[in-house]
Amino acid sequence: MTSKSKSLSTLKSSRYIFFFSIFVLVFVVLYSMPRLSVPLGVAYVFYLVLSPIVPFFEKFGVNRGAILGIVLTLFLFFSFYPIIKVSTSVFNEAQKFQYYLPKVEKFLTSNFEYISTMIEDKTGFKLDTTYIDNFLSTSKNTIGSFIYKIPNYLASVVEWVFLVPLFLFFFLRDGRKLRNLLLNMTPNTMFERFYFFIYQFNKKLGGYIFAKFVEASLIGFIITLGLLIMKVRFAFLLGIVAGLTNVIPYVGPFFGAIPALIFAATEYSMNDPKFSGVIFLYVIANAIDIALIFPILVSRIVDLHPIVVVISVVLGSQLFGVVGMIISIPMAVAIKLIFSEIYHEIYASRH
């Protein structure tokens, strides 16, 4: 090897090392600073959702700065206003709900006793009470800690309200420059594939997040509205829970319905028309989701097989809990893209 080609190959490998060390560095910094990385992540999610709006108006010759100003003002209005408006009612509901929990517990225990004596009378088999005790204590702890923490979550949301729009503004303004900077540093041999990969990933992730965001807000809205019309207490809280759990594919809607059903059974007894009304509302909301929102919005965007979706949700929940369930689908999309790239590299190109 001549000295010139030797120095060229060292230059090439140093480019690779530099390129990959940027990723490692960014990952380490983000991992070690969650207070920075969480609002950055949220801002990135909003960037993916909002970024198609900017070119849409740019097409009509509107100045880019003006579009950014309008988008950000609207974003600030729609994020500040509901938080200020809803947070007080949610806060009140959450506070009331903790006094309400013992009633739910009493209802569940008495019902369980009733059922167990009924079974004992008919079959002679005595149910073990440890099940219900365990269930009650764990669910009390989880629900309790979640409900008590809602004001804390809201507080951190208020902190984000200042940071997220700031990051979002710079993402929207300098996103293209940042991408080009990264692309300039990309080694030649992997440039085309890397560029296409980040493009596809952002497009799919953006579409998925947008669809999920719309889906969750619609479900939350329908449930809250329905409960308000039926004059059921904790309408906002139950609506938010239904919207949040809806983000988890397949099993989410059931998780979202459980607290409402237990609450309705405790408050109105199972024979009350309001209880059937609540069941009906959840069935209707999820039917709208399954029949209309999901096929139109979500399934078209993420072309993952349902089995893959279920497996990734289960794996995500096993590894990272509820957060894992939510991020499992975008992770699955990324892994699928990487694997299809490798598959093409190994198999498709040989034909």
Place this chain on the structure above:
Amino acid sequence: MSYEKDILQSIQDGESLPQKVDLNILKYFWQASPVFGAKKQNIPKFLRAIDVFKNFTDNELRILCRHFHLRKFDSKEIIFKQLDLGVGFYLIYSGTVDIIVEDSNRIDEEDEKTPRLVVSLDSGDYFGELALLQENSLRNASAISRDNTLLLGIFKPDVEELINIHPIIATKLLQSISIIIANRLYSLTKEARSMKQKLFELEKELEDKQ
């Protein structure tokens, strides 16, 4: 005696000093020079000189060049390999690029595919246009830079961005690429026809001999 000492001497002697250099005028002439400036600023000028972009206005070329990526390749560096998945169309800004085909029919004694040089392309030439239009396009040939080469590349994501933001420019770009492909198809058809003719003549010759 040095210039500084000269000046010092004249200050001490109370003589008048030579006129100062006007930096602003110097700066103006430096910047007005056609040689001055980053290569990137000359990209619209470069595109203007290319025949297939003649339907673009100057402003459209200026916008279009923002979506091109200037990539630097060292001598003998592979730009892409045959059967690689391709998403980009390249224009040669400076340098030379060799287009090489690894022919599976031409296997040498060591049982290796022999690469065959199809064509050498120079500044102002272009290659890889099919990748911009085809889905899952596989490269028909390898491209290797012969010396230090600067390429202007435009890729599928850029075209999609152009379609969203500047539909007219995107249409003109796709029109230009269609012209390139149509020209290639026309010459290929012509070649195929003449080969068919030759084959026909050879067959006839063979029949006559028999």
